[in-house]
Amino acid sequence: MTDPATASHPIQRPIVDEIRDRLTAALSPTALTISNDSAQHAGHLGDDGTGESHFTVTVESGAFVGLSRVGRQRLVHQALADLLRDRIHALAIRARAPGE
Template sequence: MTAPATAAPPPSVAQKITDRLNDVLQPIRLEVANESAAHSGHMGDDGTGETHFAVAVESPRFAGLNRVARQRLVNRALADLLAGPIHALSIRATAPGE
């Protein structure tokens, strides 16, 4: 008798952020840091969750856009995650050569 197949664990919030920003922004550089442990106890978080993130992204899509427009692009790409598991998101968005 064979053991039943187990489903793969769902992707982490950090992986969802990475996948989404790669799809939407086609970045040259993307760094996603889970900073949740530094906020242990905040909003009931025990530091083991995925609630606080810092994103550094360099994308040609940001060329000619001001800081607010760049952040809006990132926020739009992550809207459902910002409404759910993400409590805080720090964004550093640059165009190539900046």
Template sequence: MTDASTGPIAAEITARLTAALAPSRLEVINESAQHRGHAGDDGSGESHFRVLVESPAFAGRSRVERQRLVNRALAELLADHVHALAIRATAPGEPA
């Protein structure tokens, strides 16, 4: 089961991606429950996320460049709090 998350880490992911990328669409989905007891599960309930982000900042950029922009915006969280992050990054008008 996946949940749209409203915990403190999910809120921080939302805030940082909003500030860095001015997305026209952003979904932060907490998938931590699917990984309970696995490597990287810190017991916080906020260790594994999926983000769906659409931003004009991605126009003309490769998939790798888009993921680097997301990773850069979330670098501190990825180093200290988030074990896994799945990214779907699109420019406006592209299929999600």
């Protein structure tokens, strides 16, 4: 039986889990660290009160070999496009290729 209270408001997974799953699928990272920085921005512009608005991603992937910093960031943005549009206010990206 469906709970009417949640039927119109589906439960969303934590954004950290979404980020991890999407970057893993898109980039097959050899290293991935995601930091939720939202507490540092509580009460500031972009804080939506969820505690999931500001993140730092450090990702190492072979997909970045030969790409500029901007090209690497574009790949991350493509993987997270709808989250960046709808749920993430700020995302700091540290992207490197293996061995860098």
